[in-house]
Amino acid sequence: MFLSLDGIDGVGKSTQVELLSVWLTEQGYSVCCCRDPGTTQLGETLRTIFLKDKELEVSPGSEMLIYMTARAQLVEEIIRPALQSGKLVLSDRFLLANVVYQGHAGQLDPADIWQVGRIATAGLLPDLTIVLDLEAEQGLSRLDGEKDRIESRGSEFMEKVRQGFLAEAEQDPDAIKIISGFGSIDDVQQQIRSCVAEFLRQDHEQSGD
Helix, strand or coil: CEEEEEECCCCCHHHHHHHHHHHHHHCCCCEEEEECCCCCHHHHHHHHHHHHCCCCCCCHHHHHHHHHHHHHHHHHHHHHHHHHCCCEEEEECCHHHHHHHHHHCCCCCHHHHHHHHHHHCCCCCCCEEEEEECCHHHHHHCCCCCCCCCHHHHHHHHHHHHHHHHHHHHHCCCCEEEEECCCCHHHHHHHHHHHHHHHHHHHHHHHCC
8 A cells, every 4th residue: 555645845744644654553554654755865865956955957847857766766666665565655745746846836747747757656656645735825834944945936836836736636536635734733633544544444345355
């Protein structure tokens, strides 16, 4: 089983990934957590170069391909082996983030990004993606410290990101679920757990477990 959490910057998904991982482990699952981009040596290096070096000129196409390169390594080195060993994989972002950030809010065609993404991952996509929804201004107000390359693009860009997530969820409601990120950490986590529990229950019924 492959799950991912996503949403605009500042929505709190990284915290929710950690809490969800603990809960899933308590339910008896062997959980492999990762972040995209990141986790692998190549992914973390590319993440640092792109997000932290804001003076580095990066074209929209190159930006998208940097993420794809990190993701291809993540799938090959971490995700696919974990799935093959029977683990439940929980990822902090995945391909949907590329589609929304560089597509809906950027200059690229979302359909092209989906196509390149399927090549980069050899067709591997999450069984379920949960998007935490929050207004752009609220998300950005939660960020601490110096903003990275993406966070520095401001509320107008981030609102386009948000609308991109909502649009993609509307197109594929079975695979992408929207949960409000407005409440307390515990409230949001309870909503996530309910969503994941229902999805796992349906999956077990379909597989006959």
